[in-house]
Amino acid sequence: MSDIEQIPVTLTVNGKKVQRFVEPRTLLIHFLREELNVTGPHIGCETSHCGACTVEMNGMSVKSCTVFAVQANGAEMTTIEGMANPDGTLSALQEGFRQMHGLQCGFCTPGMITRAHTLLKENPNPSEEEIRMGIAGNLCRCTGYQNIVKAIQYAAEQLNQPETQEAAE
């Protein structure tokens, strides 16, 4: 062990509060996957390009391979593990990816859905172009993006229907 001081980090991950001591150089993605066993966020490139490691931190989509865990101290974090509806059924986005074949190998999917989740919160009615620009930080090597865009459009439609809005209240 090094003599660098370990720092206490408290996070709320998918509604659950956790506290750990970490080495300052620990990246958030390693903290989530290795310390907390939250393995939904993937390590694709490790160079801030692919977005497979995307999580929501205080309402922002961030690439958790490019954030130190200590920087996230006190943050509210949502990962793919926190995406399903409270009763365990699939969220509109998850259902969209299923219905529209928005995934093939699935490696990019946790990052894609987590990013799309934040995108739809900020812009509930995005145009196709806004969706494409909105997921520009997430790479998919399989689908060609077409069905990912359709999946997000499916979710936006579902979420904008008055019945689902009432049901969510």
Add this chain to the structure above:
Amino acid sequence: MIPGEFTYHRPSSVAEAVAILVSHGDEARPLSGGHSLIPMMKLRMAAPEHLVDLGGIADLKGISEDGGAITIRAMTTQHELIESDLLSEKLPIIRETSLLIADPQIRYLGTLGGNVANGDPGNDMPALMQCLDASYVLTGPDGNREVAARDFYEAAYFTALAPEEILTAVKIPTPPAGHGWAYEKLKRKVGDYATAAAAVMLSMTGGTVTSCSVALTNVADTPLYAAEAGDILNGSTLDETTVGKAVAAAEAITDPASDGRGPAEYRTKMAGIMMQRALARAAERASA
């Protein structure tokens, strides 16, 4: 890809942050959004022993206008620049440029201060700040000093910033209402640094240019303020001959590297094309 070890500091005021920098000299580095520094640390191209996280300093956030100048505090993120109504109204070129930087995730965290202090010629904000004649407020142990963006950049990663100083704000003279503006960036894909890019600001009266400034990104080891090009265009009607001369003057000051983005000659030419497109779009947007 795990960075080297460092001691983490999270000061809550600028004074405290400067004091930490003073006590550790060039072994300490400020950390803002981390989206240039952390990738460098992962590659072990940077290995600071002390990181001074500016994220806990509330004073370093915000955009305001006062006495003919707009002040953007250093920790304002690129995402916040895009969302700002004040900037959309008074300085729309900042939004246009921000939207061409990296991708949404990076823009949520990457800051204006980090982008301009970094000194990477690939960064887009430095040339824009030169075009806008911005100045940087640098805060050190002896207080504040201001350095013009046009004088700040010395070579790749070498700037006028001293190791014990923090760039705390960027001040931009509010441009006149009705000005024309454009940032044109050629890149291979979304999220890429520029092959070449150009920022243009101009004002026109009765079809004649009354003021014009031009700056270029990533075609030398610093951003380039193309003073002569601006002078040539000033007073013209943007006729083909004058534009040709101005573009040649701007191309003449470039000195790009040949790399994955293309050979040097190509990048110089692309800088000229970006400038021409930016000029045309700026003129369209200016109220004559």
